[in-house]
Amino acid sequence: MRVVLVAARNPLNIGAAARAMSNFGFRRLRVVNPYEAGFREARSAVGASALLQSAEEYKTVAEAVADCTLVVGTTAVRHRELQHPLRRLEYGARLIRKQLGSSRVALLFGSEKFGLSNAALSHCHWLMRIPTCEENISMNLGQAVAVCLYELVRDGKAPRPAEDAKRATSVELERLTTTLLEVMRTSGYLTRRPIADVEERMRRLVRRLILPARDAVVWLGILRQAVWKLRSAKPQAG
């Protein structure tokens, strides 16, 4: 996979593109006719200065994509008479991923002001667009590169909810319920505001918490201490 920036004007954007590449595990940056020669020193390439230093520089798009078997252009435009198939990023990225194992793919980004010229587009097999809003279709170059590369590495494996904490067991929840009821009794809550079917209600209340196991322990400790203190204070209060 080669990321090809064509006629980029702002060195900070080239650096930002390099940073996004490094964030998502892409290594090969190619630059065609950059507006400023000093782009390799762009401070925006945080953690990606080596990648930026080793960027390959070309005079023409033709040379920059010469060794690639799939060339995909990016565009914000939807309605000007595009001569190419235009795919939404989600779908286009899927097609690119299928190719990546077996062939060299170039992903082209145009200049900040004008995007890819018709001449540059003519080197592309097809085009891809990020699903931006009609009101503001044009993205910043560095952000567009980040979003496209993210989509390419996204969802390699099915996203798992596995990082969630272990849930409290019913036994633990029942202990919590009992202690909560005890707080309500010893604090005088139930005297002031009697509740019908209070045990069932509180049992449901506690179950609705969706409580991680280790948190259940903390809650139980706090409530037990409160009960202990409330009980020990009772004789004096009563």
Add this chain to the structure above:
Amino acid sequence: MRVVLVAARNPLNIGAAARAMSNFGFRRLRVVNPYEAGFREARSAVGASALLQSAEEYKTVAEAVADCTLVVGTTAVRHRELQHPLRRLEYGARLIRKQLGSSRVALLFGSEKFGLSNAALSHCHWLMRIPTCEENISMNLGQAVAVCLYELVRDGKAPRPAEDAKRATSVELERLTTTLLEVMRTSGYLTRRPIADVEERMRRLVRRLILPARDAVVWLGILRQAVWKLRSAKPQAG
């Protein structure tokens, strides 16, 4: 949906975040303690200057998320002992989309240098990370905002109203946290088992509950009654 930038240093990044919001159809930007006062004039907010002009400014994270029922923090960190559930963007965004129809969601981004502080994180229900490479996990702020918002609108699915019960707002959760701390103090819990950073820990504990709004009222009532009783008993006990 509210995008909340906490302690952002570079006005260009705030402008870039505004631009990405406008690209993907988000309108409400909130800014907490920006490093530079002049951020509203950031030239990077191409096509999004109105959005940037109308950004709401806050002194604290608490105020910035007060009216939100789901608060999600973003982080690049994976291994430091995070106190929150951590979800990959693909999966986390799906959860957020489910909420968007029915509730106000805040998505927090930290400063360029340090990310979100532990204090800021303690206001979050859970955290989300962009699947970046180990070699360079930290993204540029504007690019990170773009990638997260892209994932939220990706795949053309409109946010559906959730079947879930209405969630407690951050203000309600904060009230509950304060009262819980008061229970811990007045019951002697903290004397017996001192806890470092107890306020942040309890704030996270309460956020992990996934508390329906009507239940928050019940819990608050029970804990307040306990505090009242514990306080009134105190002189005799001490």
